[in-house]
Amino acid sequence: MEITNTQTSTAAQNVITPPTESASEISSDFETFLKMLTVQMQNQDPLNPVDSSDYAVQLATFSNVEQQVQTNDILKDLKAQLGLSGIAQMADWVGKEARAATAVQFSGAPVTLFPSPADSATEMDVVVKDATGFEVARFTQPTSDEPIEWAGVDANGVPFASGLYSFDIESFDGDTLVETTQAAVYATVREVQKTPAGDTLVVFEGGSTVPASDVSAIRAANT
Known part of the structure; x- marks a missing residue:
């Protein structure tokens, strides 16, 4: 007996693999995948049918991909919500003084520096x-992490x-320079903002910024 329509396309003979488009496309193409699977079943070679276990593998693989996409979307939403919550909690920082290694707005009052010299330093x-970034003054201090008062005057x-x-x-x-670090200071917080990358930045008076994780202390602003 002659059997007709036994030829099938290469795509029908091969195992269907999940598409490699973006996450949104993957999560929206499950129905398309099922249609492709149905066509594959209808057009398979009756002399060499695809094993049922192959269908199960295809379904399981695509389902796993779809579930992973959904999980990633949920995690992104959670991250965004946590970020907004963090911003709300840090709103209380605005107007206070935060200590960080940053530039400080000088207006005539002495500035307290918090140095962090290298352990091996014999002088600093x-x-x-x-x-x-131009050097306007330089002075030698005993090697210590004790606070230093800068009067804001030249020699x-x-x-x-x-x-x-x-x-610095x-x-x-x-006589060997072993390390250069930036001294921490207290500066007035003017803004807390979230970057497109999801990082939280603290903006100080004068425009200098640091990651919120770099702030080591908060205190009420001096009046």
């Missing part, structure tokens, strides 16, 4: 830089102009 220099006692200043701590072992 405090390097004062303006908003452009002749003339006050520096108001503006943003940062403070250069650690020396003898």
